[in-house]
Every structure is written in C-alpha cells, then in structure tokens.
Amino acid sequence: MTTPWQRLPADLAAAMRPHLPDAVPAIAGAVTRMNPAFADNAGAKVERDVRTAVQVALDRFLELAGTDEPALPPRIREVFVALGAAEARENRGPELLLGALRTAARLLLRTASESLAESRPVAVEEIIDLADATSAFVDELASACTDGLTRQLREQAGEGDRRRRRAADLLLRGGVPAETAREAVAAIDWPGLDRLVPVLLPPDQARDARFRFAADGVVAERARDAVLLLRAGPRTERSALAETLDGREAVIGPAVAWTDIPDAVRLAERAAELTGAGPEPVFVEDHFAALALRGEPGALAALSARRLAPFSGLRPAQREQLLATLESWLRHWGSRTAVAAELYVHPQTVSYRLHRLRDLLGSALHDPTARFELQLVLVSRPWS
Numbered sequence: 001m002t003t004p005w006q007r008l009p010a011d012l013a014a015a016m017r018p019h020l021p022d023a024v025p026a027i028a029g030a031v032t033r034m035n036p037a038f039a040d041n042a043g044a045k046v047e048r049d050v051r052t053a054v055q056v057a058l059d060r061f062l063e064l065a066g067t068d069e070p071a072l073p074p075r076i077r078e079v080f081v082a083l084g085a086a087e088a089r090e091n092r093g094p095e096l097l098l099g100a101l102r103t104a105a106r107l108l109l110r111t112a113s114e115s116l117a118e119s120r121p122v123a124v125e126e127i128i129d130l131a132d133a134t135s136a137f138v139d140e141l142a143s144a145c146t147d148g149l150t151r152q153l154r155e156q157a158g159e160g161d162r163r164r165r166r167a168a169d170l171l172l173r174g175g176v177p178a179e180t181a182r183e184a185v186a187a188i189d190w191p192g193l194d195r196l197v198p199v200l201l202p203p204d205q206a207r208d209a210r211f212r213f214a215a216d217g218v219v220a221e222r223a224r225d226a227v228l229l230l231r232a233g234p235r236t237e238r239s240a241l242a243e244t245l246d247g248r249e250a251v252i253g254p255a256v257a258w259t260d261i262p263d264a265v266r267l268a269e270r271a272a273e274l275t276g277a278g279p280e281p282v283f284v285e286d287h288f289a290a291l292a293l294r295g296e297p298g299a300l301a302a303l304s305a306r307r308l309a310p311f312s313g314l315r316p317a318q319r320e321q322l323l324a325t326l327e328s329w330l331r332h333w334g335s336r337t338a339v340a341a342e343l344y345v346h347p348q349t350v351s352y353r354l355h356r357l358r359d360l361l362g363s364a365l366h367d368p369t370a371r372f373e374l375q376l377v378l379v380s381r382p383w384s
C-alpha cells in the first residue's frame with residue numbers, strides 16, 4: 001500500500017533541514033500564541049514541551065519522505081501519547097491539542113513549500129502531495145495525542161472510583177477519626193462532611209447509583225446489598241428521592257451526622273426486614289415507632305429528635321413544663337381537668353400551655369399518628 005509520504009519530493013529533506021533551527025521555534029511559538037488556552041498556561045515547561053514535540057514531529061516527517069514506513073514508530077508515538085496525557089492531567093480536553101496540531105499542520109506545509117521553492121520551481125502536483133502527506137501525518141499525531149488523553153482519563157477515573165469507594169467504606173464502617181474522614185471526602189471533591197442520607201439498594205443497582213448520584217453520593221457494595229450515602233440537600237428531599245428511586249426497591253434512612261451513619265444503616269436494615277422489599281421506596285422515618293416498639297434504641301432516639309424538635313429553642317424549665325403537660329394531656333385524652341389535677345395547676349394554666357403547644361406543634365397535635373408517636377416518645381423519656 002502506497003503511503004502519502006512516498007510521493008513526497010526526493011529533495012524535500014535536503015531543502016528543509018537547513019531551515020529547521022528557525023522553523024522549530026517559529027512553529028512552536030505560533031502554536032502557543034494562536035491557541036489561547038496554551039498561551040494562558042504558557043510557562044517554561046509548556047514552551048519546552050511544545051518545542052520538543054515540534055522538533056520530533058518535523059524530524060520524523062523528513063525521515064518519512066519517500067518511504068512506506070508507518071508514520072510513528074513506538075518511541076516517537078510515545079512523545080505525543082505523553083503530550084495528550086499531560087493535557088488530561090491539566091483537566092483540559094482534546095480541543096486544545098487538536099487546534100494546536102491544525103496550526104502546526106498549516107505551518108509545516110508552508111515551511112516545506114517555501115523550502116523547496118528557494119532552490120527550484122515547485123509544481124502544483126507537488127504541493128498537493130505535500131498537503132496530503134502533511135494531513136495524513138498530523139492525523140497520526142492527533143491519534144497518538146488522543147490515545148494518551150484517553151488513557152490518562154481512564155486512569156484518573158479508576159483512581160476517582162477507588163477514592164469514592166474508600167470514602168464510602170470509611171463512612172459506613174464508622175469510628176474513624178474526623179481528620180481521616182475529612183481527608184477521604186476532600187479527595188472526592190466534597191466541600192466537607194455534613195449530614196448524610198443512607199439508602200439501601202439491591203446489589204445490581206450499585207453501578208446505576210454511582211452514575212446517577214456521582215456528584216452527591218458514594219456507594220459501598222456489600223454481599224447482600226449496596227449502600228448509597230447521599231449528601232443532604234435538595235436531591236435528598238423526600239419528594240425528590242421518591243421520584244428518583246421509584247421502582248428500585250430502595251430503603252431510605254434518615255438524614256444523620258456522618259458519625260451516625262452505621263446506626264442509620266442499621267435502622268434501614270431493620271425497616272427492610274419489617275416491610276419487605278417492594279418497588280416503591282421505603283422511608284425509615286415512617287417506621288420509627290414500629291422499630292422503637294421492637295427495641296431499636298436508634299429508632300426511639302430518631303423519633304424523639306424528630307417529634308421534640310419544636311421544643312429545642314425553649315428554656316429548660318419552660319420545655320419541661322410543656323412536655324409534662326403534653327404527656328398528661330395525651331394520656332388523659334385531652335381532659336384539661338384531669339391534667340390540672342395531675343399537675344397541681346389551675347385549669348387556666350393548662351389552657352395557656354395547650355395554646356402554646358398548638359403554636360409549637362401545629363397540626364401534629366391533632367394527627368393520630370403524630371399523637372401516638374409523641375406519646376411513645378414522652379412515656380419513654382427520662383424525666384429530670
């Protein structure tokens with residue numbers, strides 16, 4: 001098979017070589033100036049790398065003239081593979097390199113044509129052959145650069161996956177020093193450690209979860225399931241998760257501090273045992289009471305935190321008064337007289353406290369499920 005460079009003029013190398021000392025820096029400088037991203041990042045190393053690549057490419061182009069050799073032997077190809085890999089490490093895509101190669105191709109054709117024209121007339125057919133050979137040669141350089149960039153991106157992706165798995169395993173294991181956990185999440189570009197939502201998924205959902213929640217979640221794979229740990233935020237609102245995880249047999253735990261992840265995962269496991277797997281997502285918070293009645297201390301603590309949150313901003317004495325009144329009111333089925341007698345206060349005082357409770361609890365005070373959960377929390381609470 002005839003190569004494009006077999007048709008190059010026999011005197012091309014002799015005509016061009018005297019011009020290489022000037023052509024190499026000229027082409028390297030033009031490549032840097034004509035591609036803004038190169039120019040913005042230009043430094044001694046970048047300029048040196050570009051000049052080396054130009055020198056290697058021009059030398060090889062002249063060696064090819066009149067031969068049927070492959071464009072790039074391994075030692076030459078690796079120069080451009082390394083150039084592509086360096087671009088990937090700088091978080092730049094292939095566009096910059098391809099633009100640089102287009103610039104270099106135009107200047108190579110011009111240099112070759114002008115070098116020949118200095119010693120003799122150049123036929124149109126020779127210019128066409130030069131253009132074909134230049135284009136084919138630069139295509140090979142582009143292929144090598146793209147290969148290097150792709151290899152590096154693949155390697156970086158593998159390293160990124162490893163770091164994400166490590167972060168997931170550390171958080172799931174629990175008991176790790178805070179600094180170790182922070183370093184692990186910093187390595188995957190999380191801004192810090194905040195509240196997390198654990199989600200249990202079937203093992204075959206792990207890959208999809210990694211893709212779907214790449215920016216906000218990490219996945220730990222276990223023998224029986226996969227655990228997705230999501231940073232709390234808009235994507236972990238109940239409505240958003242219900243829609244995203246519909247049909248995926250997901251069990252969604254409560255949002256907790258990163259240190260409480262093992263306990264939250266345990267609650268999700270118990271909820272899965274309680275409800276059974278189904279296509280619709282299971283929210284553990286809907287089953288806190290049932291889990292608490294089955295002796296899960298984590299469920300009672302989570303239920304208490306949830307139901308007593310409206311009281312957190314009160315003074316301790318005021319908080320105790322209102323909680324005692326609420327517990328008595330629930331137990332006596334709303335009888336103010338019975339509450340007043342039990343607490344040794346005037347019925348008007350009970351009325352005032354109930355008005356304050358309605359302000360704090362809103363509709364929960366009249367919702368049967370909420371009332372049951374409040375009563376469970378209050379009767380289980382150690383009174384001071």
